[in-house]
Amino acid sequence: MAFNFPASPSNGDTYTANGFTYEWDGSKWIRKSPSTGAQGGAGPTGAQGAAGAQGAAGAQGAQGSTGSTGPAGSTGPTGNTGAQGATAAQGAQGAAGAQGATGSTGAQGATGPTGAQGAQGATGSGGSTGAQGATGSTGPTGNTGAQGATGSGGSTGAQGATGSTGAQGATGSGGSTGPTGPTGPTGPTGPTGSQGATGSGGSTGPTGPTGAQGAGGPSVLPTASSNPSSPSTGQLYFNTSDKRIKVYNGTSWKNTDVGTDPYWSDVKLLIEGSSSLTDAAGRHTLSLNGNAQTSTNHSSPVGNSHTIRLCSGSSGDYLNCQSNLSDFRLDNTDWTFEYWLRVVDTATGYYHVFTADGQSNRGTFKGYSNGSNISSMYFYSSQGNGLSHGTSGNMPFNTWMHVAWEFDDSANDFRLYIGGVLRETNTNMTFQGGNPSYAYFGRNADHTNESQEFYIDHIRWTHVCRYNGNNFTPPTQQYPTS
Numbered sequence: 001m002a003f004n005f006p007a008s009p010s011n012g013d014t015y016t017a018n019g020f021t022y023e024w025d026g027s028k029w030i031r032k033s034p035s036t037g038a039q040g041g042a043g044p045t046g047a048q049g050a051a052g053a054q055g056a057a058g059a060q061g062a063q064g065s066t067g068s069t070g071p072a073g074s075t076g077p078t079g080n081t082g083a084q085g086a087t088a089a090q091g092a093q094g095a096a097g098a099q100g101a102t103g104s105t106g107a108q109g110a111t112g113p114t115g116a117q118g119a120q121g122a123t124g125s126g127g128s129t130g131a132q133g134a135t136g137s138t139g140p141t142g143n144t145g146a147q148g149a150t151g152s153g154g155s156t157g158a159q160g161a162t163g164s165t166g167a168q169g170a171t172g173s174g175g176s177t178g179p180t181g182p183t184g185p186t187g188p189t190g191p192t193g194s195q196g197a198t199g200s201g202g203s204t205g206p207t208g209p210t211g212a213q214g215a216g217g218p219s220v221l222p223t224a225s226s227n228p229s230s231p232s233t234g235q236l237y238f239n240t241s242d243k244r245i246k247v248y249n250g251t252s253w254k255n256t257d258v259g260t261d262p263y264w265s266d267v268k269l270l271i272e273g274s275s276s277l278t279d280a281a282g283r284h285t286l287s288l289n290g291n292a293q294t295s296t297n298h299s300s301p302v303g304n305s306h307t308i309r310l311c312s313g314s315s316g317d318y319l320n321c322q323s324n325l326s327d328f329r330l331d332n333t334d335w336t337f338e339y340w341l342r343v344v345d346t347a348t349g350y351y352h353v354f355t356a357d358g359q360s361n362r363g364t365f366k367g368y369s370n371g372s373n374i375s376s377m378y379f380y381s382s383q384g385n386g387l388s389h390g391t392s393g394n395m396p397f398n399t400w401m402h403v404a405w406e407f408d409d410s411a412n413d414f415r416l417y418i419g420g421v422l423r424e425t426n427t428n429m430t431f432q433g434g435n436p437s438y439a440y441f442g443r444n445a446d447h448t449n450e451s452q453e454f455y456i457d458h459i460r461w462t463h464v465c466r467y468n469g470n471n472f473t474p475p476t477q478q479y480p481t482s
Contacts (some may be wrong), residue, residue: 005029133342144351202411221245226275227253240445244303252280254481268327269461272478274303280481283324290316292442300457301340301400302477307457311351315451318443327461328356328439330363330407330431336466338404339419340474342455343397346372350450353403356436358446363431365405366444369452372397379405383432387416389424400457402474407431408465417467420474 002019016022022029073193179461221238228237231248239246245256254382261267270280275294277286288294291313294306311317343351350372355364363381367374374395378388387405395401395418404417407429414429415422441459444450460479 021040034225037201056459059442061155095232095257116452147223148157201407249482252481254290255478260482263462263464263466264480264482267460268324268463269321269459270479270481271308272302272458272461273300275306277308277319279321283327285322287320287322289318289320290314292317292319295455298342298400301402302458302475304457304478307342307455308441309455311345311451311453313451315352315448316442317451319441321439321441325437325439326435327463329435331433332409333463334407334409334465336404336406336460336462336464338402338466339459340400340457341403342400343367343369343374343452344454345452347452349452350444350447351448351452351454352442352444352447353454353456354439354441355444358444360446361432362434362436364444364446366450367395369397377403377416379414379416381432383430385426385429387414387424387426389416389418394418394421404467405467406467408468413469415467415469417472420472422467422469422471425469 003015003022005015005022006013009015009029011024011026013024014021015024015029019034021032021033023032100452161307166221221236223238223240223267225240227239227246227248228235231253233248233250235248237246239242246253248254267281271277271286272280273294277288277294279286292308292310293312295309296306297309298307300307308319309317310319337354339353341353345351349368351367351369353365353367356362359366359380360362360382363379363383363386365379367377369375373392374397375392376388376390377395379386389395401419402417404420406415406417407413408415412427412429416424441456442451442454458475458479
């Protein structure tokens, strides 16, 4: 019968099975009871037992020491084959070796070169224009102001002294005394004596204080440097910045010295230089970006209080014109684009006036200056044709010049006027179609190195040919707004 001795015993551990007790002596199991008796005599040979199953091979025990050789005994009969000994328990596992010390950290490798910057992604298309909000209701008319008090009259001067009485005229001579009879007729009255001289007048009394302005009296307009808030229709005031009389027409303030524009209904953009910019045509929102600003560095050529300074530091200094961008489509109607321009940058490079979608798409209005000298002014687009002027004498540096671009859609005639004079024309002009997604003054998104500093004022875009190829006198006062 097999014995299943415990694995990993400790010295002195015992194990009992089948009536036998064994003890572990540190290297092997030794039977402790029952003790082994003296060997009996040989019994009779029993019948051959069936061969027991082969037990598992036990681990090889340690070799014992060699005993002394006993005397040779007589050969006894062959005994029965003993049962296969139990498999010896596996020796205890050796303790794990101590972990080696951690090695020192290696020196950090040199930083690798910076990878090249990825190409800039394409500009996303602009969102569609939102629907125009409903027109707000007209506010109530303000109360009429109280009538000013009538001024008190000056005090009356003192009464002059009464002149001296004139001399009494001479009495007429009496008739001779007749005999007493009936009374004769009364003689005629003598002439009246001359009037005495008029006495000198008294001195004039002091002038009384000026009375308050009465209703309907002579007007002295109120003054202000900007438009009054909450005006009433018909209200007047004198603007001390513009040096103009302005009137409120119920919608906006207008200059009283400016006439009407026969093409006002075709005006799509009108920007006059002022401390804050708005589109007088009411179709576009305007925003200055970067260092772009309104400025008083140079007087306006038309009397505006400010002009617009662009690209003073980089192409990030520009004016963004938003909403109703279809107004700047170039291919489907007559149009005139005009403005006053003053290039002041002494570096060599391009000045960029205006673009709707950049020169790689629908085109750009631009030019080149090689340092205190403007050498060109032109329109360029991806269509490959345009218009260019290169006579420097017609484009003075650091001086205001009026520029007008005009397109006759039916004739495909594109014209450039400088200073009111027709300088260039292209009678076979083709523009790229479609509506632009943005409109910038002072920035060419396709070539942001085009950033020469300049000033611009009095910008107007009209869907009509205003000059039709004829020379004209550039404006010297603000455009009409009606």
